[in-house]
Amino acid sequence: MDKRGLKELERISAAAGSRIDYVQGGGGNTSVKLGDGLMAVKASGFKLSQITPEQGFVVVDYERIRHYYENVDLSQDKDFEKESVTLARDSVVEMEGLPVLRPSVEAGFHSILKKYVIHTHPVYANILCCSTEGKDLAERIFKDKAYGCIWIPYINPGFCLTLKIKEEIEKFISETGKFPEVAFMENHGLIVTADSYERAIGLHDEVNDTIIAHFGLYGEYPKLELEALGENEFVSKTGYLNEFFAVRHADAGFFEKYSLYPDQLVYLNSSLSVDGQGNKLNVSSNTGERLYKTNYSEALTIEETLLGYAFVINSVEKCGLRIKTMSERDIDFIKNWESEAYRKSLVKDLTR
Numbered sequence: 001m002d003k004r005g006l007k008e009l010e011r012i013s014a015a016a017g018s019r020i021d022y023v024q025g026g027g028g029n030t031s032v033k034l035g036d037g038l039m040a041v042k043a044s045g046f047k048l049s050q051i052t053p054e055q056g057f058v059v060v061d062y063e064r065i066r067h068y069y070e071n072v073d074l075s076q077d078k079d080f081e082k083e084s085v086t087l088a089r090d091s092v093v094e095m096e097g098l099p100v101l102r103p104s105v106e107a108g109f110h111s112i113l114k115k116y117v118i119h120t121h122p123v124y125a126n127i128l129c130c131s132t133e134g135k136d137l138a139e140r141i142f143k144d145k146a147y148g149c150i151w152i153p154y155i156n157p158g159f160c161l162t163l164k165i166k167e168e169i170e171k172f173i174s175e176t177g178k179f180p181e182v183a184f185m186e187n188h189g190l191i192v193t194a195d196s197y198e199r200a201i202g203l204h205d206e207v208n209d210t211i212i213a214h215f216g217l218y219g220e221y222p223k224l225e226l227e228a229l230g231e232n233e234f235v236s237k238t239g240y241l242n243e244f245f246a247v248r249h250a251d252a253g254f255f256e257k258y259s260l261y262p263d264q265l266v267y268l269n270s271s272l273s274v275d276g277q278g279n280k281l282n283v284s285s286n287t288g289e290r291l292y293k294t295n296y297s298e299a300l301t302i303e304e305t306l307l308g309y310a311f312v313i314n315s316v317e318k319c320g321l322r323i324k325t326m327s328e329r330d331i332d333f334i335k336n337w338e339s340e341a342y343r344k345s346l347v348k349d350l351t352r
Ligand SMILES: [Zn+2]
Pocket: 028, 106, 119, 120, 121, 188, 189
């Protein structure tokens, strides 16, 4: 196996995965194309920081996946979401000494990009991605950069997202003659792709640092603090969140109203109860107290997601922008992702 490629996958994964302002919980994914049409991509259920040359990734036949997206016939009446997930799983190549894992649901778009791919949910890029003015601002802020940037309008993750990215890349190439290395994903996050791992890591920092500099958002990212009360019981002592809840008086409706991106729905909203006691995270809208009733690892994932979410909301407003939320239909898709009939009805819209 391509040992160097796997070491490079570890490097790019650690660069993105060691910072909670870049990825929260199990979010984000990375990949490296190895020789012989193979790609090592983050496995589902792992954190970026857990990837080493021995674990946390799967090897797939990415040319088979790419071929599928290049030739898919949307006029057929079938469940493309399911078909593409099955294809990704069938494309897994068993490697000696490696467990057979499930590839990330985002393996599709990794297949159509350059050799190294870093996909994250950075709080800085998400200031643009979660604001009404973000698309125009991204164009303005990045117009003189040598690397090309594209904007991906919000679309359901999985099959539809890969096709949309492919379409935007082709459009950009036909207009400029070059392959875009940066993609801003509306209500989602950031992708950078490059032909060397150093460039991928450097570009990922550069894009976020450019946004920090543009808005003057200097200063350290808030510290996260959980205090153990007992086994599987933690209280959040994160100062930034104390202030967030003191100012916002966020009730249950707040989190529904401000649905910024899929990971918020999956990791935060579904585990959250405001003024109740029975969920993994219980928030008092009166005092802002946040009590976790789950294991440390899951409490940390939820707290990281909550902190990123609060930071993006505060920053969008601080920068004088308007928050852009997901639509009801987008939210429904995430909540019903497992439902085949539902997915099928939505893919139909793509063929119009
Ligand atoms: Zn993502």
